[in-house]
Amino acid sequence: MMQYQNLIPRFLKYVKVETRSDEASNTVPTTQTQVDFLKTLANEMTEIGLADIHVSKPSGYVYATLPANTDKSVPTIGFIAHVDTADFNAHHVNPQIVENYDGHSVIKLDSAGKYQLDPKVFPSLRKYQGQTLITTDGSTLLGSDDKSGVAEIITAMQYLLEHPEIKHGTVKIGLGPDEEIGTGADHFDVADFGADFAYTVDGGPLGQLEYETFNAADGRVHITGTNVHPGDAKDTMVNANQLAIDFHDALPEHDRPEKTAGREGFFHLYKISGDVDTADLGYIIRDHDRERFETRKQLFQGIADRLNDQYGTGTVQVTLKDQYYNMREILEKDMSVVELAKQAMMELGIKPDIAPIRGGTDGSKLSFLGLPTPNIFAGGENMHGRFEYVSEQTMAQATDVILKIIALNLKNNQ
Numbered sequence: 001m002m003q004y005q006n007l008i009p010r011f012l013k014y015v016k017v018e019t020r021s022d023e024a025s026n027t028v029p030t031t032q033t034q035v036d037f038l039k040t041l042a043n044e045m046t047e048i049g050l051a052d053i054h055v056s057k058p059s060g061y062v063y064a065t066l067p068a069n070t071d072k073s074v075p076t077i078g079f080i081a082h083v084d085t086a087d088f089n090a091h092h093v094n095p096q097i098v099e100n101y102d103g104h105s106v107i108k109l110d111s112a113g114k115y116q117l118d119p120k121v122f123p124s125l126r127k128y129q130g131q132t133l134i135t136t137d138g139s140t141l142l143g144s145d146d147k148s149g150v151a152e153i154i155t156a157m158q159y160l161l162e163h164p165e166i167k168h169g170t171v172k173i174g175l176g177p178d179e180e181i182g183t184g185a186d187h188f189d190v191a192d193f194g195a196d197f198a199y200t201v202d203g204g205p206l207g208q209l210e211y212e213t214f215n216a217a218d219g220r221v222h223i224t225g226t227n228v229h230p231g232d233a234k235d236t237m238v239n240a241n242q243l244a245i246d247f248h249d250a251l252p253e254h255d256r257p258e259k260t261a262g263r264e265g266f267f268h269l270y271k272i273s274g275d276v277d278t279a280d281l282g283y284i285i286r287d288h289d290r291e292r293f294e295t296r297k298q299l300f301q302g303i304a305d306r307l308n309d310q311y312g313t314g315t316v317q318v319t320l321k322d323q324y325y326n327m328r329e330i331l332e333k334d335m336s337v338v339e340l341a342k343q344a345m346m347e348l349g350i351k352p353d354i355a356p357i358r359g360g361t362d363g364s365k366l367s368f369l370g371l372p373t374p375n376i377f378a379g380g381e382n383m384h385g386r387f388e389y390v391s392e393q394t395m396a397q398a399t400d401v402i403l404k405i406i407a408l409n410l411k412n413n414q
Helices: 007-015 032-048 123-128 144-162 240-249 290-311 336-347 362-368 392-411
Strands: 051-056 061-066 077-082 096-098 133-135 171-176 197-203 208-210 215-224 266-274 278-287 316-324 375-377 389-391
Touching (some): 007 392, 032 061, 032 171, 061 144, 144 197, 144 389, 144 392, 197 392, 290 316
Parallel strands (some): 077 171, 077 197
Antiparallel strands (some): 051 061, 096 133, 133 389
């Protein structure tokens, strides 16, 4: 594992900038804070010597190029990360540094001890004995998802620029918005990016190498009731709230995030509101298998159809929108991009941890757009909340992997 002087200061600077995305916005990127931060990163990449830095429209991605310094003809690699953070307080992020963690002590996040990282609750902490951890102060998320990836990519590029004796092919960088709300890669310009294959540096703990995601859809349910006085309600009232309960209860009881693991899919009720007159439900529908995924959507619509047969056409209105598909469908046709990352990790003494993602990455959409893009680890643990943390050593190892992939791309194609 190499030491990178700028890696952690760069990361600490990044996470202090609030860059949440906004699902309700119609702009691209969805928040001005992301636009401003991407401009800052573009300026930084200019300063360290990267070339062809520009904003790709209409996606809002900032693209940059590390030109080849060899005459050898090798495929062009891309590395991609996102700048937005999840929908949790991200104002005034105040990172805490825990040096030489002993692997078993409780880490108090706030001075009162209301929030803490306890290995009994978060057993992953035991892996980090002797390492330096970066945590929150309990009031915000950290932003390791995915500012760890941003910092690692830029640090790796700076290292190569400062060591021109290390030969490499052309490397493309893509830093983008709105990944957390699932729209970041919708307008990604693969031709403008110019890579033959890429990696999102957006995974979790050491060794993660992911090329299988969920198939994903967003499901919205709008219910229109008939509100009359409850004293005169018999055979007249249609209680929208009750129909919302009936709709949810008709879904398979086991198929919920809290009861599933591995390749088991689910229906996740993430939003509910209503009264007697109207009610609205928001779901995400997930399954790794495309056929089962389609069956889930048919079941979802079928429940609405049955309720409409009972209460009248239009009582329950369903809107289904596919979000992304399992990138394994694309990557399994040519696993060389996965094997290259696997080889890089193994040569660095890192055991690849290959498992299906119970989620998605921008690589899901990018792979279907013609840019094969598996996901490699960036280091974060407990992402999207106040218990998020990352190991400095894991971030350095992620940077090592980026550099090793670039080196092997040249070596393997000589």
